[in-house]
Amino acid sequence: MKISVLTVCWNSAATIRHTIDSFLAQHHGDKELVVIDGNSSDETLSIVRSYPPDQIRLVSEPDSGMYDALNKGLRLYTGDAVGVLNSDDCFHDRTVLGRISAGLETADIVHGDLDFVEDHLSKRVVRRWRAAARPAKGFRAGWMPAHPTFYVRRKVADAVGAFDLSLKVASDYDWMLRAVELHGFQTAATSHVLVDMMVGGASTRSLASHIGHNLEALRARRRWLGSGLVDYALVAKPARKLGQFLSKQRGESKV
Template identity: 25%
Template sequence: MKNKLSIITINFNNKIGLRKTIESVISQTFNDFEYIIIDGGSSDESVEVIIENKNKINYWVSEKDNGVYHAMNKGIALANGKYLLFLNSGDFLYDSTVLEKIFMNEHKADFLCGRCAISRKGEVIHITNPPEIHTFQTYFKGSINHQSTFIKKEMFLRFGLYREDFRYNSDWEFWIRTIILNNCSTEKINEIVCEYNLEGISSTENNSEAYKKEIFDVCSQPILQKFIPDYEYWSNEQKSLAPLYWLKSKKILYIPVLFLYRFALYFSKKR
């Protein structure tokens, strides 16, 4: 019988983060899931951490791969769950009951989008809040969190795997390919699913030329070019109007400035 969920953890030379991730998974009160760990041939003690917990892990492998998304695709090929959750080493489920609270009800949507606690140096600095309705605006210079999104395995069978030529943005490209261009369904989950460590490569290198090139590659698709220029235009317009919006939010300043503007306008017409 198919599990409701497959949890896939990708790891490379992060034994401390891996231990924390594993502990958060195996302590769950919900148990209708399988756990898969894909290690990229770590040279630290990651494999020892895996072996210590092997009775709670359904499948694991430690071998050289071609990057994060290649490792994720290997996990997808092995997964048997209806939904897949990618929880990389160093990220961890928010509490021991989170999966039980989410899967106590049946879900039909292609993507279940939960909240995520974003942390830096062990301190939570922000909690994400996915939208009720996903439009291109959701992903235009933004995204949803990968670690708190449950993805039907069927999505990968219908629309293909993660692009392995991408180093940073293959999950974002997958959201565009499925949710935006193929109108796949989403459901907002109000639970905080996990805590995500901002020291990951996609966060620390998001100003690199390679990162920007991947974004450009996705956005250069002809169908997206039919409306991206409009988004760029209105984004620039919003930036230019930002001082006005700020001023309008400060009534104590906005009212006298508005009065002076109208006063000047009145006298300019009198001339």
């Protein structure tokens, strides 16, 4: 199974080498990395171009943000399955794509564990996200997968379509909700850390960003699931994340 990985970047010279190295180190051989650059002005492009081009496809042009770039990636990838690896994140170890490929042999969607790390040198874990199987009410119950670990077969990506550009920080949540809740695809969780994610992303860097993400997520549930002005997940979703901080030493938090 060929797995395509989409990496969106803009002025990511400080981190993208870690990202690419973790992709190239994967034992799973049938893979491609599609780098969608937003016309970087730092050394990002020269770093990407320093790698052999046989497994890396590069597009660099102005875009309207991360989700616009991801939509370009969805039009460009050539694999049997696709997922996203952010330009400041890394695969946790060399077995990740192999585990994803194995999971997708029997499921349409695979997701797994994620560690939030301070940086990719110390790998100091500040929060642990542990995947759980979809509960009966799914997204209505406050459950969601970790998007950086979320890989889907091509038929899923084709059915879900583009990321919603009207959502600024939760379009990935909206995309996963549509994939899981609207089409009846089979989902599987793997209890293995798939990605080391650096803290400070668009939806996690501040209290205001957390609030913005949760309000946009509610908007998605109202649109697709018929939720009211306030629903159970508006409280349950943040509460589940609190458990990730409290149990980071034990690695026990399930979401």
